[in-house]
Amino acid sequence: MKRAPRADAQRNRDRLLTEARVAFLANGTDASLEDIAARAGVGVGTLYRHFPSRETLLEALLRERFDALTERARELADRPAPREALVTWTLAFIETTTVYRGLTAAMTATLRDETSALHASCAAMRDAGTTLLARAQSAGEVRADITPVEFLTLVAGVSWACEQTSGGESAGERLLPLLFEGLERRRGNARSPE
Structure with missing residues (x-):
């Protein structure tokens, strides 16, 4: 049985999606993933744990x-x-x-x-x-x-x-x-x- 994500992990994912949406609206699909992570208040490693590639982030959005x-x-x-x-x-x-x-x-x-x-x-x-x-x-x-x-x-x-x-x-x-x-x-x- 798949375990539900921890509350802090889910918050990080939600913040990353929110910031990615804002960044992609402002700068297009080539927006900096590092900037998205920083704006979400997490490290780039956390972004890549949730979304291993730009395509997986776009797919989630x-x-x-x-x-x-x-x-x-x-x-x-x-x-x-x-x-x-x-x-x-x-x-x-x-x-x-x-x-x-x-x-x-x-x-x-x-x-x-x-x-x-x-x-x-x-x-x-x-x-x-x-x-x-x-x-x-x-x-x-x-x-x-x-x-x-x-x-x-x-x-x-x-x-x-x-x-x-x-x-x-x-x-x-x-x-x-x-x-x-x-x-x-x-x-x-x-x-x-x-």
């Missing part, structure tokens, strides 16, 4: 957000308008991935690294979004010739662009319609088979 986004895709899969469901999920994805500057790049790298602490949450989120894409393609509401990898690359590009501007969520709301205009199924816009 973001797991709930990623799981909520995965669940949101599952809820949207039952909607009668597949394109609208995909747009809604994509905007939520952009809002989630731009919470910390640098998160889009970290997530992209994580999806290629199955050993990363963030991989499982990111992969589940990716797979849920891919299901929405396939549904919109089957309904003829989105181009059938775009692959899930291409779609997610485009969405990551919009997320990255939003990170670079001060527009935040509103930047995503402006860029997303442009992305989906390019994804619309039109006669003659499909790529010829190679």
